[in-house]
Amino acid sequence: MFSPRRAKWVLANKTCLSIRIYYYLCDAMNFNQVYLHTGANLGNREDNLKKANEWIRKEIGPIKSASKVYQTKAWGITDQPDFLNQALLVKTRLSPQELLEKIQAIERRMGRVREIKWGERIIDIDILFFNDAIIDTKNLTIPHPYLHYRNFVLLPLMDIAPELVHPGFGMTITELYANSEDTLAVEVVR
Numbered sequence: 015m016f017s018p019r020r021a022k023w024v025l026a027n028k029t030c031l032s033i034r035i036y037y038y039l040c041d042a043m044n045f046n047q048v049y050l051h052t053g054a055n056l057g058n059r060e061d062n063l064k065k066a067n068e069w070i071r072k073e074i075g076p077i078k079s080a081s082k083v084y085q086t087k088a089w090g091i092t093d094q095p096d097f098l099n100q101a102l103l104v105k106t107r108l109s110p111q112e113l114l115e116k117i118q119a120i121e122r123r124m125g126r127v128r129e130i131k132w133g134e135r136i137i138d139i140d141i142l143f144f145n146d147a148i149i150d151t152k153n154l155t156i157p158h159p160y161l162h163y164r165n166f167v168l169l170p171l172m173d174i175a176p177e178l179v180h181p182g183f184g185m186t187i188t189e190l191y192a193n194s195e196d197t198l199a200v201e202v203v204r
C-alpha cells in the first residue's frame with residue numbers, strides 16, 4: 015500500500031544503491047572520484063565559476079554533480095569583496111599530483127596571479143577529496159586541511175555529498191557541518 019513514508023524510504027535506498035553502483039563502476043574502470051571547490055571574488059564572479067567548470071570538463075574530466083552557488087564573506091582577510099563558491103564531483107583518470115598541476119594551470123590560464131594567502135582572486139580551485147585517499151606531501155594535503163572549518167565549503171558539499179565520510183575523521187559532511195564553529199553567513203545565489 016502506498017504511504018509517503020514508505021515512498022521516501024524506497025527512494026532514499028534506491029538513490030544510495032545507484033550511488034554505490036556508480037562508485038563501483040568508476041572503481042572498476044579506474045576512474046577517480048574527486049571533489050573540487052571553486053571560489054571567485056574578482057571580476058564577473060559567476061562567469062569565472064562557469065569558465066572554471068568548462069576548463070575542468072576539458073582538462074580534468076566530466077562533472078558528475080555540481081552544488082548550488084553560494085555567496086560568503088571573505089575568510090581570513092575580511093577587507094575584500096564577497097566570494098562565490100561551488101562544490102563539484104568530478105570523474106578523472108589523473109593522479110592527485112597531476113590533478114594539482116591541472117588545477118593550477120587552469121587558475122593561471124584564467125589570469126590568477128599567486129598573491130597573498132587568503133587574498134582576493136579571480137579563481138581558486140581546491141581539491142577537497144580524492145577517492146578516500148589521505149595524502150600529506152609538501153605541496154598537497156588531501157582531504158583539504160581547512161574544509162571542516164569552513165561553512166562555505168561544507169554547505170556546497172552537503173548539496174552533492176551529504177553522506178560522504180571524511181576519511182580522516184570518520185564523520186559525514188552533514189556531521190562535520192553540525193559540528194562546525196564557523197559563524198560566517200553563507201547564502202544561496204542560484
Ligand code: AMP
Nearest residue numbers: 138139140141142153154155156157158
Ligand atoms: P590556494 O591559495 O588556496 O590556492 O593554495 C594553493 C597552495 O596550496 C598550493 O601551493 C598547493 O600546492 C597547496 N595545496 C595543498 N593542498 C592542496 C589541496 N588539497 N588543494 C589545492 N591546493 C593545495
